[in-house]
Amino acid sequence: MLEQYIPIFILIALAVLIAVAFIILSYLLGPARPNKPKLGPYESGMDPIGQAKERYSVGFYIIAMEFIVFDLEVVFIYPWAVRYQEFGPGTLWAMVLFITILLLGLVYTLKKGSFKWDMLPGSPAK
Amino acid sequence: MESVNELLTISPIVIIGFAGLFVMMLDAFTGNARWSFYASLFFCLAALAGAVQNVLGPTGTSFYSLVYYGGTASFGAVLVLTGTLFSLCLSKDYLEQTGNHIAEVYSLVLFAAFGMLLLVQANHMIVLFLGIESMSIALYALAGLLRDQKKSVEAALKYFLLGAFSTGFLLYGIALLYGSTGSLALPEIAEASDKGVMYWAGVGLLFTGFFFKVSAVPFHMWTPDVYQGSPTTVTAFMATASKSAAFVAFILVLSRALPDTSQQWQEVLWIFAVFTMVIGNLLALVQENIKRMLAYSSIAHAGYIMVGLAATSGAAYSAVLYYLFAYTLMNVGAFGVVAYYECHKNCDFTEIKNYAGLGFKKPIMGILMSVFLFSMVGIPPFAGFIGKYRVFAAAIDEGLISLVIIGVLASAISVYYYLSVLVYLYMKEDETGMVMKRPSTLYSLALIILALLTIYFGVHPGLLTDFLGSFYSVTW
Numbered sequence: 001m002l003e004q005y006i007p008i009f010i011l012i013a014l015a016v017l018i019a020v021a022f023i024i025l026s027y028l029l030g031p032a033r034p035n036k037p038k039l040g041p042y043e044s045g046m047d048p049i050g051q052a053k054e055r056y057s058v059g060f061y062i063i064a065m066e067f068i069v070f071d072l073e074v075v076f077i078y079p080w081a082v083r084y085q086e087f088g089p090g091t092l093w094a095m096v097l098f099i100t101i102l103l104l105g106l107v108y109t110l111k112k113g114s115f116k117w118d119m120l121p122g123s124p125a126k
Numbered sequence: 127m128e129s130v131n132e133l134l135t136i137s138p139i140v141i142i143g144f145a146g147l148f149v150m151m152l153d154a155f156t157g158n159a160r161w162s163f164y165a166s167l168f169f170c171l172a173a174l175a176g177a178v179q180n181v182l183g184p185t186g187t188s189f190y191s192l193v194y195y196g197g198t199a200s201f202g203a204v205l206v207l208t209g210t211l212f213s214l215c216l217s218k219d220y221l222e223q224t225g226n227h228i229a230e231v232y233s234l235v236l237f238a239a240f241g242m243l244l245l246v247q248a249n250h251m252i253v254l255f256l257g258i259e260s261m262s263i264a265l266y267a268l269a270g271l272l273r274d275q276k277k278s279v280e281a282a283l284k285y286f287l288l289g290a291f292s293t294g295f296l297l298y299g300i301a302l303l304y305g306s307t308g309s310l311a312l313p314e315i316a317e318a319s320d321k322g323v324m325y326w327a328g329v330g331l332l333f334t335g336f337f338f339k340v341s342a343v344p345f346h347m348w349t350p351d352v353y354q355g356s357p358t359t360v361t362a363f364m365a366t367a368s369k370s371a372a373f374v375a376f377i378l379v380l381s382r383a384l385p386d387t388s389q390q391w392q393e394v395l396w397i398f399a400v401f402t403m404v405i406g407n408l409l410a411l412v413q414e415n416i417k418r419m420l421a422y423s424s425i426a427h428a429g430y431i432m433v434g435l436a437a438t439s440g441a442a443y444s445a446v447l448y449y450l451f452a453y454t455l456m457n458v459g460a461f462g463v464v465a466y467y468e469c470h471k472n473c474d475f476t477e478i479k480n481y482a483g484l485g486f487k488k489p490i491m492g493i494l495m496s497v498f499l500f501s502m503v504g505i506p507p508f509a510g511f512i513g514k515y516r517v518f519a520a521a522i523d524e525g526l527i528s529l530v531i532i533g534v535l536a537s538a539i540s541v542y543y544y545l546s547v548l549v550y551l552y553m554k555e556d557e558t559g560m561v562m563k564r565p566s567t568l569y570s571l572a573l574i575i576l577a578l579l580t581i582y583f584g585v586h587p588g589l590l591t592d593f594l595g596s597f598y599s600v601t602w
C-alpha cells in the first residue's frame with residue numbers, strides 16, 4: 001500500500017537535500033560584509049517606526065467578514081452554474097435559499113452599521 | 127406531498143433555523159431585544175411541538191437517508207428544545223438585570239439549537255459534522271457575550287481554541303472511517319467488513335472529538351472556565367442542550383455505526399467513565415464558586431451517563447435518554463436559581479459563601495434550589511434518582527459490577543458538595559441584611575414547572591421509561 005508513495009518520498013528527500021545544500025554552500029562560499037542599512041528590515045526602504053503588534057480598527061475585521069459572504073457565494077455558485085444543465089431546475093431553489101440566507105447576514109451587518117466609517121475612534125456602532 | 131412529508135421529519139430543524147434568521151432580522155430592523163425574546167420563545171414552542179410529534183411517530187430516514195427521525199433522534203430533539211425553551215424563559219430577566227440584554231443572544235441560542243438538532247438527527251457523518259460545527263461556533267460567540275469582562279473573554283478564547291482543535295480530531299476520525307469503510311452513512315459504516323488499523327484509528331479520533339464535546343476527563347479542562355465566564359442562563363443552555371445533543375449523537379453513532387465492535391470500544395468507555403466520575407466529583411469538592419461547582423458536577427454527570435454507554439444494551443441507552451431528560455430539568459433549574467440570586471448586584475452571588483441564610487429570606491427559591499440539588503445527588507423521590515438507578519441497573523445487567531461500584535462511591539462523594547450549598551442556604555446566619563427582589567412571573571413559573579417535572583418524573587417514571595424502552599424493543 002505504501003509502495004506507491006515511494007516516488008513522493010524520494011522527491012521530498014531530494015527537495016530537502018537541495019535546499020539544505022544551497023544554504024550551506026552559500027554560507028561557506030558567499031562573501032559576507034554586513035553593515036547597518038544592510039541588516040535593517042527594509043534595506044533600501046524607510047526605517048521601521050515601531051512594532052507590528054498594533055491594535056487595528058475593528059472595522060477592518062467587519063469588512064473581512066463581509067468579504068466572506070461574497071466569497072462563499074462565488075465558491076458555491078460558480079461550480080453549480082457550470083454544471084446547471086445536469087443538476088436540473090430543482091437546484092435553483094436550493095441556491096436561492098442559500099443566497100437568501102447569506103444575504104440576510106449581509107443585511108444584518110449593514111443594519112448594524114458596518115459601513116459607517118465616519119464614526120469617531122472608540123465610539124460604538126449606532 | 128411527498129416532499130412536505132419529508133420536511134415534516136425535520137420540522138424542528140426547519141423551524142429553529144428559520145427562527146434564528148427571523149430573530150436576527152427582527153433585531154436588525156427594530157433593535158428591540160424584547161421582541162426577539164418573545165419571537166424565539168414562540169418558535170421554540172412550535173419546534174418542540176414538531177419534535178414531540180416526530181417522537182410519537184415512526185422511525186426512518188429521509189432526505190436521501192441523510193437524516194434519521196423518530197425514536198432516539200427525535201427524543202434528542204425534544205431534550206435539546208426543552209433545555210433551550212427553559213433557559214430562554216430565564217434569559218430575559220437575568221440579562222436585563224445584569225445589563226446585558228442584547229438581541230443577538232437569542233439568535234445565537236437559536237443557531238446553536240439548530241446545530242444541536244442537526245446533530246441529533248444525523249444519519250450521515252457530514253450532517254453530524256455540520257451540526258457539531260454550527261452548534262460550536264454559536265456557542266463560542268455566546269461564551270464571550272460579556273465582552274467587557276476578562277473571565278468571559280478568557281472563556282470564549284479557551285473554548286474556541288480547544289473546540290477547534292477537538293473538531294479537527296473529530297473530522298480526522300470521520301475521514302479515516304471513510305477511508306476504511308468507504309462510506310459516510312452511519313448504517314453503511316456498520317456493514318463494512320474491513321476493520322483494520324485505519325478503522326480503529328478513526329474510531330479513536332471520533333471518540334476523542336465526542337469526549338471533548340461531552341467534557342469527559344481528560345478533555346474537561348475548558349468546562350469550568352467556560353461555565354463560569356458565560357452568563358448564567360447561557361451556561362444553563364450550554365450545560366444541558368449541547369451536552370444532551372452530543373450524548374444522543376454519541377448513542378446513535380455507537381448503536382448504528384459501530385454496533386459490531388462494541389466489545390472493543392466498551393473498554394475505552396469503561397476507563398473514561400471511571401476517570402470522569404471520580405475526577406469530576408473530587409474536583410467539585412474544593413470549588414468555592416457555585417458555577418464552577420456545577421460545572422464539575424456536570425462533568426461527573428457525564429461520567430454516570432458514560433457508564434450507561436459502556437453497558438451498550440438497549441435498556442442502557444434508554445436509561446441514558448431518561449437520565450439526560452432528568453439532567454436537563456435539574457441543571458437548568460439549578461442554574462436558574464443561581465441566575466436569580468445573581469440579579470442582585472451589590473453582592474457576588476456566584477460565591478457559595480454568600481448564600482448564607484438566603485433559604486429563609488426567599489423560601490420558595492430555597493425550596494426550588496433544594497429540589498434541584500437533591501435531584502442531582504440522586505435522592506428519591508426526584509427524577510435524578512430514577513435516572514441514576516436505571517443507568518446503574520442496566521450496567522449491572524451487562525455485568526459491569528466494578529464500574530457501578532466505582533460510580534456509586536463517586537456519587538456518594540457528590541453528596542458533600544451539593545449539600546454544602548444547602549448548609550449555607552439554611553444553616554448559616556445572613557449578615558448582609560440585603561433585600562431580595564421579586565422574580566418575574568415567567569421566571570418563577572419556569573422554575574416551578576422544572577421543579578414539578580423533576581418531582582413528577584421521580585414519582586411516576588413508568589410512562590416515560592416504558593416509552594423510551596420501546597425505542598429499543600422493535601428495531602433492536
